[in-house]
Amino acid sequence: MSELDGINVHLVELRKRLLRIVLVIGIITAFILTFHAVPIQVEQFTLYYPTPEPLNNIAAQITQHMKMNLVPENVQLIQTAPGQAFFAQVYIAALVGLVLGMPVVIRELVGFIKPALKENEINVSRSISIPALGLFITGCVFSYNFVIPYILDFLYRYGESSGLVTFLNIMDFVTFVLQFLLAFGFSFQLPIVMYAISASGMVDSNFWRKNIRYAIVVIVIFGAVITPDGSGVTMWFIAIPMIVLYVAGMIAIERKERKMLNT
Numbered sequence: 001m002s003e004l005d006g007i008n009v010h011l012v013e014l015r016k017r018l019l020r021i022v023l024v025i026g027i028i029t030a031f032i033l034t035f036h037a038v039p040i041q042v043e044q045f046t047l048y049y050p051t052p053e054p055l056n057n058i059a060a061q062i063t064q065h066m067k068m069n070l071v072p073e074n075v076q077l078i079q080t081a082p083g084q085a086f087f088a089q090v091y092i093a094a095l096v097g098l099v100l101g102m103p104v105v106i107r108e109l110v111g112f113i114k115p116a117l118k119e120n121e122i123n124v125s126r127s128i129s130i131p132a133l134g135l136f137i138t139g140c141v142f143s144y145n146f147v148i149p150y151i152l153d154f155l156y157r158y159g160e161s162s163g164l165v166t167f168l169n170i171m172d173f174v175t176f177v178l179q180f181l182l183a184f185g186f187s188f189q190l191p192i193v194m195y196a197i198s199a200s201g202m203v204d205s206n207f208w209r210k211n212i213r214y215a216i217v218v219i220v221i222f223g224a225v226i227t228p229d230g231s232g233v234t235m236w237f238i239a240i241p242m243i244v245l246y247v248a249g250m251i252a253i254e255r256k257e258r259k260m261l262n263t
Contacts, residue, residue, distance in 0.1 A: 017108040024104045028097035032058040033089060059089035062096070063170075066177060070144075072153045075166045077173060088174040095178050099140065099185075102133050132192045139188030140181045147237045148180050154233070183226045187242050191249030198253045205257045208250040215246055 036053035039046050050058075063085075067077050079085050098105075106129045159166045197203055208215070223239035 014112060017112050021101070021105050021108050024101045025094070025097040028100050029090070029093040032093040032096055037061060057089065057093075059093040059096075062092050063089060063174070066174075070149050070152060070177060071168065071173070072149075072156045072166075074160065075152075075156055075168050077170055078167050079170050084169070084171050088170045091174050091178055095181065099137065102136060103129070106132060128192050128196055132189055135188040135192060136185040139184035139186070142188075142241070143180050143184035144177075147184065148177055151180070151234050151237060152176075179226075183238055184241070187222075187226075187238055188245060190242055190245045191252065194246070194249040195253060198257075205250070205254045208246075208253060212246070212250070216243055219243055219246065 031050070034052060034054050035050035035058060036056050037048040037058050038051050039048055041047075071077050110129065156166050194208060198205060198208075219242045220235070220239045223235035223237075223242065226235075226238060
């Protein structure tokens with residue numbers, strides 16, 4: 001097989017896998033935009049079953065939940081142009097689709113790069129798939145419950161102290177929230193990335209401790225770039241957890257390496 005034929009084969013394979021990813025995420029997104037989640041009480045548990053209701057869909061329910069839990073008191077969430085609420089729901093549905101479809105995303109990406117990996121790298125990629133998904137969800141949950149409400153409240157207190165009535169556009173609100181959810185979801189992957197690099201043999205455990213100062217600088221810059229506002233305050237809500245995750249990953253790698261040396 002010539003080099004050109006090999007490239008074509010890889011491109012066809014990549015297209016097939018990307019198509020599967022898009023198809024799965026698209027189906028989940030369409031489902032969330034079409035169905036309404038109806039609660040049903042079963043003993044001490046609340047379960048939900050879907051029923052077709054496009055105007056009051058699951059994305060709209062999530063929007064209402066975000067409004068109740070994240071929008072500061074005395075701040076009005078508004079729509080200033082036709083279609084803004086709809087597109088906000090599309091963004092939310094797409095994010096949920098990405099999260100729920102993450103196992104397929106990871107499986108397809110690992111399957112594509114598998115031929116280029118060594119045996120130990122294949123084992124590493126398999127072992128980190130579920131932890132990567134768990135950390136992504138953990139980062140989103142952490143951001144939703146402990147970061148976004150305080151950031152919004154902090155930022156809008158300035159308007160309250162100035163005697164202003166604050167109106168928050170639905171698109172700006174949803175974009176702000178989704179940016180933070182994605183930022184925390186991906187930033188929580190840091191220990192997984194560190195583990196994968198070390199487990200593949202590219203660096204040893206001493207590398208992370210020797211370069212911790214440079215890592216902190218890079219993390220702070222990353223927090224400043226990825227946060228959607230320019231206050232200089234919100235970046236620390238990402239930088240500090242990432243520094244903690246870096247230290248935790250470093251310690252975990254060192255313990256694993258010591259354990260392997262002792263066995």
